Amino acid sequence: MSASHDPAARAAQLRRELGHHNHRYYVLDDPDISDADYDALINELRALEAEHPDLRTSDSPTQRVGARALERFAPAEHRQPMLSLANATSEEELRAWVQRSERVLTKQAQHGDPSGPTLRGQDARTSFVTEPKVDGLAISLLYEDGVLVRGATRGDGEVGEDVTQNLRTIKAVPLRVEGAPDLLEVRGEAYLPRAAFARLNEERVAAGEAPFANPRNSAAGSIRQLDPRVTAGRPLSMWAYSVGALEGLSFATQTESLDWLREHGFKVNGDIARHDELEQVVAACRWWEERRESLDYEIDGVVVKVDDLDLQRRLGVVGREPRGAIAWKFPPMTATTVLERVMWNVGRTGHMVPFAELAAVQVSGVTVKLATLHNEEDLKRKDVREGEEVIVTRAGDVIPRVVSPTAKALRRRQRGPVPAPPAQCPACGTDTIKPEDGVWTICPNRASCPGQRFQAVKHFVSRGAMDIEGLGEERALAFLEGGLIASTADIYELTQETLTGLEGFGELSARNLVESIERSKGQSFHRVLYGLGIPGIGFVNARALTRHLRTMDALLAASPEEIEQTPGIGPILARTIAATLSEEATRELIERLRGHDLQMVDDGPDPRAGQGPLHGKTLVLTGTLPELTREDATERIEAAGGKVTGSVSKKTDYVVAGEEAGTKLAKAEQLGTEVLDEAGLLALLDG
């Protein structure tokens, strides 16, 4: 067999052979030739393609390493939205989901839908498929006539990023699918095997580079590399788990589609199983959880799907979540480590806030060194001591939290003292006090404690208050320490001249900051009031007060009794608010801000005037909406007479669910609260 005879035929043969070897090696994990022999084949093909550029095809194995770097990724619109999944965190929720699915199907069947679901006996019953929920990056692969034409990330579910060049470098991604229908979209999870991740990190450390925090992050980061050669250097793999858009072929069940994918060169997890009974589903979830640590890939749960694809479609979509599938999430991971020290911070209102310094430990994929201890009472209740072992978790899988001492720590005969709040404020050294009836030890130096002032400035510039872009935590601290500002009002006296030349400031950034400070003067009165940081006036109460009393002058002149007339404000809050407002320091701050033309009058709609379409309705927002920001949505709901609260209860009329809706959506389902997506909300707003 000589290349000189017929280059085209030889090239085709090499491609076929290399495709076979790639599949054996990367998908089946069972190579049948040596690496050297493989290299010889690919080099021969490269040489051939270099000599005859017209022989180079986009599905050639040599094209797995893209040639040039991109400037940024093009948007890639999904043929079918890539939805997120509802979560079940307990067996009960999983059972509830199964029962609910079957109930919905039964109801549809009873309504005599002629093409209704298959019934077995009285109730609609179906089989379920359990699949590992791999912690990686969801991707979509689009094949036209069997050739990979586009690979995309999930993005917002509607539009992702075109990362075709990078996905081509993944050996488990077939570039060509023999016997594929006209159009085929395969969905899967790109991930970095644990062993490969460990190796990669060793190499990075050896090369003096920072190691990656966890396989998930490095997989996501690798795929979003602009230069595909970097991606090619990362040993990524991919599990295929479903078929999206499809033309020229159809599947009756999830199982059938997975079998097809497996037979056509995709890597499909071999432990995916089908079950007829709920008990088997639960058992499978437990089985995965037990094996979790021993797998070569990270999983954070199990996806349970209704096997019958027609039934899946019938179950429909609520919010952004298909009802035909659910993610059974493993309980948040905990870890054991040593509580090295209990430290204290000063909160905005002067509270001493304890936090834990921990011996660094991995908790569900990230390194944790600090964790909240909440407050003094909580600290006492938890019964932890410095130098002892504690259990750490991540609340909502995000915020590190000390749960309790370990059993071992509790068994110690001689335990250290219960950590006590400091006698002096850690920020200003003033003697702390603990009011008789209070839970918190406080720093009484409200006016000039640098800790409290920092918190006050941080709060004032924050997103919910004046939202001053370019003035974050770090700069606020630098300005305070540099003596540039002493209070929030001083922010409005910063000029381009004072800023230019300061550490980190050029002419441009100085101008930008001055501009955004100027812009913040347009923020509405309720934001200003909230920004003052008066105890008891959070975002909601600020809104209520400005609505009710309309102007700063009216508020300053109001007696506690008058303030109490505001909906949501009772006698206790009214008294403390009036007291704080009458303090000299508060008055002075307000007058200075007024001097800088901040809004002191509510120009919003008078709630008594309009009766909007949402009048008297309570809504809860959860997840990320496709278009509206949370603030926009809140504003529009309120303009329509509705109220937005933070948690779902019996009083909630609607839950508006977006991307990655959390527990609130689950709660809504449980209570039977009506769930809307953004379009549904907009429709309501229009009446």
Added chain:
DNA sequence: CGGCCTCGAGTTCC
């Protein structure tokens, strides 16, 4: 009195 709500605070990733 009990349910519901708001406030205030923390932290890590990108």
Added chain:
DNA sequence: CTCGAGGCCG
């Protein structure tokens, strides 16, 4: 997002 404390309201 999540939690505890505690105020508000029916």
